[in-house]
Amino acid sequence: MANETKRLGMRLSVAKAYKMYVGGAFIRSESGRYYQVSGMTKGSADAEVVNIPLGSRKDARDAVLAAKAAQHGWSSRSAFNRGQILYRLAEVLESRHEELVTSLVRAGATESAAQIEVATAVDRAVWYAGIADKVSALIASHNPVSGPHFGFTLPEPTGIVAIVAPESPTLLGLVSTILPAIVSGNTCIVVAGESDPRTAVIFCECLATSDLPGGVVNVLTGRAKELGPHLAKHREINGLDVWTPDTSLRTQVERDGAGSVKRVKTHGAGAIAALRDERAGQGLGFVERFLEMKTVWHPAGL
Amino acid sequence: MATQRKSIKRADAAKIAASEPDLGFTGESLWPYAPSPESTDHVVLQKRYELFIGGKWVTPKSKKYFATINPATEQVIAEVAEGNAADMDAAVRAARSAYEKIWSKMRPSERAKYIYRIARAIQEKARELAIVESMDGGKPIKESRDFDVPTASAHFFYHAGWADKLDLAFHGRPYRSLGVAGQIIPWNFPLLMAAWKIAPALACGNTVVLKPAETTPLTALLLAKIFEEIELPPGVVNIVTGARATGAALVAHPDVNKIAFTGSTDVGKRIQAEVAGTGKRLTLELGGKAANIVFADAPLDQAVDGIVNGIYFNQGHVCCAGSRLLVEESVHDIVVRKLRDRVATMRVGDPLDKNTDIGAINSKMQLDKIREMVAAGETEGAERWSSPCALPKKGYFFPPTFFTNVAQSSRIAREEIFGPVLSVLTFRTPDEALEKANNTMYGLSAGIWTDKGAKIFWMAQRLQAGVIWANTFNKFDPSSPFGGYKESGFGREGGRQGLSAYVEVG
Numbered sequence: 075m076a077n078e079t080k081r082l083g084m085r086l087s088v089a090k091a092y093k094m095y096v097g098g099a100f101i102r103s104e105s106g107r108y109y110q111v112s113g114m115t116k117g118s119a120d121a122e123v124v125n126i127p128l129g130s131r132k133d134a135r136d137a138v139l140a141a142k143a144a145q146h147g148w149s150s151r152s153a154f155n156r157g158q159i160l161y162r163l164a165e166v167l168e169s170r171h172e173e174l175v176t177s178l179v180r181a182g183a184t185e186s187a188a189q190i191e192v193a194t195a196v197d198r199a200v201w202y203a204g205i206a207d208k209v210s211a212l213i214a215s216h217n218p219v220s221g222p223h224f225g226f227t228l229p230e231p232t233g234i235v236a237i238v239a240p241e242s243p244t245l246l247g248l249v250s251t252i253l254p255a256i257v258s259g260n261t262c263i264v265v266a267g268e269s270d271p272r273t274a275v276i277f278c279e280c281l282a283t284s285d286l287p288g289g290v291v292n293v294l295t296g297r298a299k300e301l302g303p304h305l306a307k308h309r310e311i312n313g314l315d316v317w318t319p320d321t322s323l324r325t326q327v328e329r330d331g332a333g334s335v336k337r338v339k340t341h342g343a344g345a346i347a348a349l350r351d352e353r354a355g356q357g358l359g360f361v362e363r364f365l366e367m368k369t370v371w372h373p374a375g376l
Numbered sequence: 377m378a379t380q381r382k383s384i385k386r387a388d389a390a391k392i393a394a395s396e397p398d399l400g401f402t403g404e405s406l407w408p409y410a411p412s413p414e415s416t417d418h419v420v421l422q423k424r425y426e427l428f429i430g431g432k433w434v435t436p437k438s439k440k441y442f443a444t445i446n447p448a449t450e451q452v453i454a455e456v457a458e459g460n461a462a463d464m465d466a467a468v469r470a471a472r473s474a475y476e477k478i479w480s481k482m483r484p485s486e487r488a489k490y491i492y493r494i495a496r497a498i499q500e501k502a503r504e505l506a507i508v509e510s511m512d513g514g515k516p517i518k519e520s521r522d523f524d525v526p527t528a529s530a531h532f533f534y535h536a537g538w539a540d541k542l543d544l545a546f547h548g549r550p551y552r553s554l555g556v557a558g559q560i561i562p563w564n565f566p567l568l569m570a571a572w573k574i575a576p577a578l579a580c581g582n583t584v585v586l587k588p589a590e591t592t593p594l595t596a597l598l599l600a601k602i603f604e605e606i607e608l609p610p611g612v613v614n615i616v617t618g619a620r621a622t623g624a625a626l627v628a629h630p631d632v633n634k635i636a637f638t639g640s641t642d643v644g645k646r647i648q649a650e651v652a653g654t655g656k657r658l659t660l661e662l663g664g665k666a667a668n669i670v671f672a673d674a675p676l677d678q679a680v681d682g683i684v685n686g687i688y689f690n691q692g693h694v695c696c697a698g699s700r701l702l703v704e705e706s707v708h709d710i711v712v713r714k715l716r717d718r719v720a721t722m723r724v725g726d727p728l729d730k731n732t733d734i735g736a737i738n739s740k741m742q743l744d745k746i747r748e749m750v751a752a753g754e755t756e757g758a759e760r761w762s763s764p765c766a767l768p769k770k771g772y773f774f775p776p777t778f779f780t781n782v783a784q785s786s787r788i789a790r791e792e793i794f795g796p797v798l799s800v801l802t803f804r805t806p807d808e809a810l811e812k813a814n815n816t817m818y819g820l821s822a823g824i825w826t827d828k829g830a831k832i833f834w835m836a837q838r839l840q841a842g843v844i845w846a847n848t849f850n851k852f853d854p855s856s857p858f859g860g861y862k863e864s865g866f867g868r869e870g871g872r873q874g875l876s877a878y879v880e881v882g
Contacts, residue, residue, distance in 0.1 A: 212547060213873070215857075215871060215872055215873065217853065217855045217856040217857070217871055218855050219851070219853035219855060219856050220853060221848075221851065223848065223851065225853070225855075225856050227856070227857045227871060227873060312862070321653070324653065325652050325653030326652075328648075328651075328652030328653055329649045329652035329653070331648070331652075332645050332646075332648035332649035332652065333645060333649075334817075334863060335641070335644065335645060335648065335660065335662065335862065335863040335864075335865060335866065337866050357549075357882075358547070358549070359549070359881060359882065362876075366842065366861050367842065367857050367859065367868050367873050368836070368841070368842060368843075368844065368861075369842060369843045369844070369856055369857050369858065369871075370836045370843075370844045370846065371843075371844070371845045371846060371848055371851055371856070372829070372832060372833075372836075372846050373829075373832075373846055373847040373848065
């Protein structure tokens with residue numbers, strides 16, 4: 075390749091800078107730190123070795139601010155509108171099918187596995203798009219309390235959820251963990267899989283072109299071991315969803331999350347593998363993880 | 377108590393009544409009541425209570441007992457076994473064996489009938505349970521009789537009905553029980569909290585090890601007697617009394633599948649950290665600092681009664697107590713005046729007296745905590761008003777108290793006092809009310825008082841709290857899910873949503 079590009083008359087390809095996605099913008103780490111990921115495939119304009127931002131604690135804190143700023147607007151949109159945006163995301167993912175497959179193959183997947191993963195991810199996005207305006211009907215209740223009251227219980231989003239996404243499946247892992255959190259109105263901060271976050275960045279480009287408001291999903295690149303505990307201790311974060319086979323990291327974030335009574339959910343290798351399953355990898359249970367039940371006693375009388 | 381009050385001449389009473397709207401109550405009762413104590417003749421307490429493990433009353437391996445006292449008289453009413461880690465192990469083994477051999481295998485409709493039996497037996501023994509609850513914990517008999525005991529029974533009735541309908545509860549999704557549930561409950565509603573914990577656990581097919589609070593173990597032990605009498609299979613519910621170390625042994629036990637805790641946020645955080653990495657399921661119902669928001673358009677007399685019920689119910693030993701009163705500025709003065717007049721008529725004294733509104737503070741330790749917080753309120757510059765009511769000479773009592781001119785930043789506006797102490801703050805707009813109401817790490821409950829239904833919904837949508845009462849406060853029902861947002865905990869108790877705490881749903 076190097077020799078070829080030196081040849082007169084050849085066009086030099088424009089390689090992409092891979093960045094984190096925070097508050098709707100693609101940014102480098104404030105720390106200036108980076109790490110390198112290598113591997114390329116035919117059809118990619120990228121260099122053999124690319125520099126990835128190594129997200130810092132400050133980046134995580136900035137992402138929390140972005141997620142918090144987006145929280146009210148996102149959660150107060152109609153459920154139908156959130157569903158529309160997720161469906162738009164499915165459309166955009168489908169339109170970048172080949173690019174996503176190429177990226178997954180570059181990260182080590184076989185061509186056929188990558189094809190299945192992208193297809194499943196698109197279909198899963200459609201599934202979550204469709205549940206947006208049914209969650210309440212499935213979970214809420216009228217409570218037949220005694221006395222002159224109209225009692226009811228409704229689900230509300232927990233607030234800000236930090237997600238440590240699984241390394242693999244990469245794309246399907248992001249779709250399977252982010253969508254059930256945001257479909258109900260949560261906003262989130264996601265730590266992308268460390269070994270090759272390039273697919274995650276492409277996914278962010280899809281988010282950015284899906285009418286999803288900036289700040290609803292914020293994706294950091296870097297080390298889960300470094301960022302996870304910072305996120306677990308951050309008091310403005312209400313929920314934590316950690317997907318890693320690393321038992322000690324799971325235990326650590328569970329313990330760190332206790333300091334602010336976070337809703338901490340951790341998942342090991344078995345649960346990560348199950349994400350590939352068309353049925354076990356999605357469901358109302360995924361949405362329920364980051365919902366709060368609000369019970370209201372409304373007066374009834376003249 | 378009432379006999380100590382000086383009676384007021386009819387003419388004086390008329391004069392005072394004529395001075396409305398400022399009644400100028402001095403704490404002297406206009407209408408002296410004769411003492412009306414509930415008779416305790418019917419109740420026979422044992423001198424000493426053992427642990428209830430595997431359907432038997434067993435002496436603790438610790439060989440230790442502790443005294444439980446009546447906080448209204450400071451007299452010992454019984455000795456109770458103090459379980460240690462070995463006792464806890466025996467209880468968990470009994471629960472595991474009952475789970476595997478009996479309870480998880482039993483037809484759900486049979487499980488339901490056992491739970492119905494418990495509910496009925498509580499009704500039949502209501503009077504005994506109410507008296508012992510008031511003796512052991514200090515709460516007024518009218519509350520234990522009319523609220524704690526009937527609501528406890530109602531929780532068993534409600535959940536009995538779920539036991540054979542779980543397949544309907546989760547939209548056909550697969551579900552399974554968890555196994556052994558370790559439950560730790562507080563001293564403010566001893567029997568009711570036991571019911572909130574045990575009823576859904578049993579309905580969902582789990583077995584239980586329950587650790588009652590150190591200062592109020594008796595009604596849980598009477599409940600164990602009920603389990604014996606209704607022939608609940610041995611080991612399905614085990615009761616291990618003790619203090620903090622006993623509870624810690626339950627949390628730490630490796631063969632417990634689920635921990636359910638109701639208590640302070642500090643202890644809840646420690647438990648959450650403790651279970652990290654163990655795979656144990658956890659639900660927490662922790663502290664609160666609820667805002668009770670009164671708009672100028674509220675029916676004010678009704679609101680004042682709601683404020684009183686919100687903070688002085690059960691001596692303020694209520695995690696969802698409306699301990700921060702947010703009043704719209706334009707009606708602040710009149711609300712405070714009405715509140716003072718109303719609170720001055722409240723009768724503090726013998727918990728067993730049917731006329732008593734506010735009973736004894738649960739323990740010396742809690743009384744010290746309340747005193748410390750009230751002193752902090754005064755130091756920080758808030759204006760204190762305490763009812764001038766007479767207090768009994770013996771026992772732990774504190775007069776109903778409120779503070780005005782309270783700064784948002786002061787301790788009495790931020791920290792849970794868990795006593796009959798209210799902080800009054802003001803607001804000018806609904807947005808400001810929301811801002812102040814949500815400005816807390818807690819999120820258990822909130823109250824809204826207004827005449828406008830739309831305003832109730834608007835506020836309810838924005839308040840960060842798990843339970844919102846509008847034009848009422850401190851209402852509970854087994855069909856109504858209860859639990860917190862933020863650092864008030866997670867998980868719900870009651871209603872269909874409460875079942876999720878005791879099953880794994882696919």
